[in-house]
Amino acid sequence: MRINADTGLCVGSGQCVLTEPAVFDQDGDGIVVLLTDHPSDETEAQVRDAITLCPSRALSILQE
Template identity: 80%
Template sequence: MTRIKADSALCVGSGQCVLTEPAVFDQGDDGIVVLLTDHPDDQSAAQARHAITLCPSRALSILEE
């Protein structure tokens, strides 16, 4: 199972994650990442992996459980 983690302290609000996989990521009013789910389905997990590589602040990570 895939688990996504987001470190809001590192997030700079670029929004690349939201643009890449809006089923998993959103942004709060302050622009900081919000996880809509931390256990995405297989299709969303693939896009989330890509979003993680695009994060300029490295605030996102993925764990395979």
């Protein structure tokens, strides 16, 4: 699994960070920052939840 973050769509709600802070962070403007684009198996469920919770649909999964 690989995560894609479209920073142009991000509205800075922070739901991703609240859901999985080991994978997502925010810059000074509140825009999503990926700490890794290949999450571990242990965080996969939370990453999927974060993607679902994103109000602007800025996050997606790319299958490799």
